[in-house]
Amino acid sequence: MIVLNDKYLNSPLGSQLNCINLQCKNKNEKIAGFLKSLTYKEKSLFLDYNNCQSPPDKESLKSSFIDLTGYECALNSVYLSDFTEKGIPIDVDLLNQYCSEVEHIKESFAVPRKLVFIIKIVDEEPMDMRVTFHLFRENENYLESNIDTYNEPIAIIIE
Numbered sequence: 001m002i003v004l005n006d007k008y009l010n011s012p013l014g015s016q017l018n019c020i021n022l023q024c025k026n027k028n029e030k031i032a033g034f035l036k037s038l039t040y041k042e043k044s045l046f047l048d049y050n051n052c053q054s055p056p057d058k059e060s061l062k063s064s065f066i067d068l069t070g071y072e073c074a075l076n077s078v079y080l081s082d083f084t085e086k087g088i089p090i091d092v093d094l095l096n097q098y099c100s101e102v103e104h105i106k107e108s109f110a111v112p113r114k115l116v117f118i119i120k121i122v123d124e125e126p127m128d129m130r131v132t133f134h135l136f137r138e139n140e141n142y143l144e145s146n147i148d149t150y151n152e153p154i155a156i157i158i159e
Contacts, residue, residue: 001158008153011121013129016092022103022159024096030083031101072134073118073142076102081128090127095119102133103159111135114159118142121153 008014065071080090080098099117106115114136122130134142136158147154 003147003156003158005147005150005154007148007150008119008121008155011153012124012127013092013121013153013155019092019096020099020157021096022099022157024093024100026093026097028083028094028097028101031098034078034083035101035105067137067140069134069137069140069142073132076134077130077132079122079128079130081126087126090129095129095131098131099133099157113137116142116159117155117157119155119157120150 002020004014065074078098080094083094083098084090102117103115116134116136118132120130120132122128132142143150143154143156147156
């Protein structure tokens with residue numbers, strides 16, 4: 001399922017929504033290496049109080065973040081321009097490579113929950129996107145329910 005605000009629909013990527021593919025076969029070594037290093041450093045990009053390789057201290061989490069979704073979004077947020085050479089434009093293919101690599105890691109951990117990707121276009125010239133992901137949890141929303149109130153173009157993909 002894909003949810004977008006009007007600003008995203010009117011952005012340069014708005015016409016490329018049919019190109020979003022979470023099972024992209026193209027690999028970006030920078031993305032793969034970055035996510036692999038996070039899995040070793042944080043033990044898991046996907047947190048759950050009951051199913052986590054290295055669970056964080058619940059009390060310290062609760063004092064800093066309203067819920068696990070907020071904590072995951074703080075950890076799992078990147079700018080796609082960090083994975084390209086200067087001057088190479090960001091496009092939907094790079095977005096697909098990043099989201100597919102996250103999906104692959106989730107499957108390797110055998111995490112049974114759906115993933116939610118939040119894509120914000122933070123610059124249009126040159127294009128840059130901030131991509132955040134978290135596990136889907138009932139009653140935990142990182143964004144307001146009416147995403148049209150945001151100033152940035154936003155897309156939400158729920159696998």
